[in-house]
Amino acid sequence: MRSKGKATSIDIAHLAGVSQATVSRALRGSPLVNEETRRRVQAAVEQLNYKVDKNASSLRRMYSGTLALLLFEDPTADESHINPFFLSMLGSITRACAQQGYDLLISFQQFSRDWHADFADSKKADGIILLGYGDYLAYRDKLEKLVAQGTRFVRWGAVLPDQPGVSIGCDNFSGGHAVAAHLLERGCRRIAFLGDASSHYPEFFERYRGYADALGETGVALDPALQQNAESTERSGYEAMQALITQQAGFDAVFAASDLIAIGAMRALGEHGLRVPQDVALAGFDDIATASFVNPPLTTVLQDTRRAGEVLVDSLLRLIRDESVASVTLPATLVVRRSSLR
Amino acid sequence: MRSKGKATSIDIAHLAGVSQATVSRALRGSPLVNEETRRRVQAAVEQLNYKVDKNASSLRRMYSGTLALLLFEDPTADESHINPFFLSMLGSITRACAQQGYDLLISFQQFSRDWHADFADSKKADGIILLGYGDYLAYRDKLEKLVAQGTRFVRWGAVLPDQPGVSIGCDNFSGGHAVAAHLLERGCRRIAFLGDASSHYPEFFERYRGYADALGETGVALDPALQQNAESTERSGYEAMQALITQQAGFDAVFAASDLIAIGAMRALGEHGLRVPQDVALAGFDDIATASFVNPPLTTVLQDTRRAGEVLVDSLLRLIRDESVASVTLPATLVVRRSSLR
């Protein structure tokens, strides 16, 4: 028997007394092979602890059985912590891949870097999942390049008209609307919005538009002084809140475009002696794990990451099979906790 | 020019007017090729947007440039949330891999399943990183199998004598000692321990031993009634705390073997009207992000996940290069917050 290195299909063939081609057929589950032959092959496989070489198999079949996940970190390149929301997505994507029998390659990318040509081109993956927010206007070019190259990909993010490729996202507009409607119902009239609100950041912008819409419905005027830019980090939320307090904009509620922003805002409010929810009602977006542990627990919008992961993987797999795939918007659910109950 | 499919090295060879072998050499950075030739090849590569086929390359070179991360979830197979501590490790491992030019394959495994033969055998990865706690006694067999098979792997966990393979872990004993010493210094004398304390769970056991050691130094008797089993989930911490309260063990402090346990315990204490830290001092272990956001902020032990990821990847890479590698114990740092200050 072979003394060094892993066994190959030839070793199995010898041991089972069949040709190497038959070993391959048996292992791929071809209906052609005889039951008895298949058993002999199986026995040999177990005896030698044989595993099909995926490199050879992928090369021949031109298909890798692997998906790649590109997680963008910009602009939070402080390499400390990844947004827990994306981490949660990562978990569900991993699970969905496993369920479908695919392996998952993951890679963190700077948003600004040249990631558009990557795993798929080098045949390491059959398709790509794009995750992470960033300046959409810069992003869009790269998406178009991917489409032009024929790369199979799906992305998590706002579903907009005329977008290149397939997008899966949650209903940011409805989520934003629900938060603002809830706050209005609790009697708030000066609701600040913490987060970028421009087409550069479509996810936040949609949340903002939902918020603006709810205000409009209730006849509350939209005050630009109440909108403060912030990216999705605790620090940025803290700073934005500081700025807003300093400007004395006068607000009785804060809708943060993400939980991380809300948590930062909560800290700033506390430092200024403003109590949540008595003085200021507060709500976030994402429902990350920490949201229920902060004090007071944070009202937020739940995005179903489990479902999202499944839909992302499923859509990508269908793209790979050349089936037609449409973008999908997942529901967003308001979760009311103490931070907004004044 | 080729109309369909990706360009191959042959296409590049044609375009650059050299042999296919030369293209390969140029791309692998062989010192043999002429500078001028290299430039011509490069130009062709860019023109055709060529990428080396990794499957073919890996097959030929017998090396994949990929590492695999196996993340165990048992016994928390409730598929809801992954322990944030491991998520943080995942982040740092990903980064360390990228830095070394390796791709990372990730896979969640049930601890109990048959994962010992996997990526490495099928040549998808050059080595494996094992992450996640579980019953060590069952685990050990599989580690031995990995060693016997010649699989390259490193694992995160307690560094014990006579362990199969290379382990990287933090100094659980010192961490546990530091927590107990701190609690004792604050005047606590009846310190409960929440977490398994047996050789089945060496990481927790080491923390327990550090705790016991500190008690001994101060002449405080170790009361078995104050130890309550718990696995690393919020729910388990909640239940363990409930049990301990019901038993009326009489305690003035709680050392939870992980932050998740501590957070669950905090909830149980609150429901019973026990105030932290006034009535009961509380400390955890890991310093997950949430620890600083709970109310009151949680005293805990920081494990340097960034460093851990680097050391794991570095050690594995050296193993792959057939260099000798020793297990390493990383420092654990006490982080004092309000939960323990009574």
Next chain:
DNA sequence: CTGAAAGCGCTTACAG
């Protein structure tokens, strides 16, 4: 149902 053979796209001794 099975075998012999070609070929996936590279890398690397071997010659020159």
Next chain:
DNA sequence: CTGAAAGCGCTTACAG
């Protein structure tokens, strides 16, 4: 410095 050739370990038409 470069080319022709062998070969990595599979998969899959093609014959039989």
